Amino acid sequence: MTDAWLVVAAVGLVTVAFKAAGPVLLGRRPLPPRVLALVEVLAPVMLAALVVTQAVGGERELVLDERLIGLAAGVVAIALRAPLLVVIVAAGAVAAVARLLT
């Protein structure tokens, strides 16, 4: 099996189990509070790590390039409460233009 199919299978199985956890397994029983406290910060933690990796990640180095200019445009769009789609298009378009100019 290739890497891609391994990822598809593993992530798919786990996600199916996560989504089914409430309706199939737990019913009306609540999660223990300490587990819930961990789960609550999982998404922001992973997203923050992804922002950094995608913005300045390279092959064992920090790379500062047009991605940061695009991200800055995205930050402005977010601050203006633009819809998600506008944020993404703004970041991509500004980075693409910056790349054309340099």
Next chain:
Amino acid sequence: MEEGSPRFRDGVLAALPLAPAPILFGAAFGVLAVDAGMGRLAPILMSATTFAGSAQFAAASILQTGGGVLAAVVAAVLLNARYVPLSVAVAAIFPGNRRRRLVESQLIVDESWALAGRGGRFEYAILAGAGVLFWILWVGGTALGALVGDALGDAQTLGLDAAFPALFLALLVPYLRSRRALLAALLAAGITLALLPVAPAGVPIVAASVACLVGLRR
């Protein structure tokens, strides 16, 4: 919405204004996944089975930067762990036997869940109607991107590599109202930044998950 219990139709209608998003994101995921070397069929199947945007983007982008299978799976699984509390919250609204609940619980995504709970209590028909529409558009959009995305051009020329950090940041911002989430996110960003220059690709993201322990602080 009118009085009385909503129908499946009402769920579809409630989701309709959001329809462009899953098509365009699905297409973007298809393009990124093909670019990351996942082939054309695997991304489409992933959209059909995983059906969770940010985790799919995370997995594909980690594969693209050479982070490896383990890092891609761990990041996607941790991102999707939020579905445990989301599904627990709507556990009681699903009718039928276990098998039916197993299948229909897969319609839980952030958007269908949020729409279903808008009226103050969760409505099964809204979740199901919105979920089915989003699923069709998400899988269709992915197929579009995976099969004809090449015609759009190279991901870097399009600035897609800058669009993704912006996407993740936009998804992150709503969480930051909570002090604990803000602290955890900053810690995770710091760990990632510190490890990027020294650790193999994929390791920084997995290591950053340690920041979840902030959640246990009182």
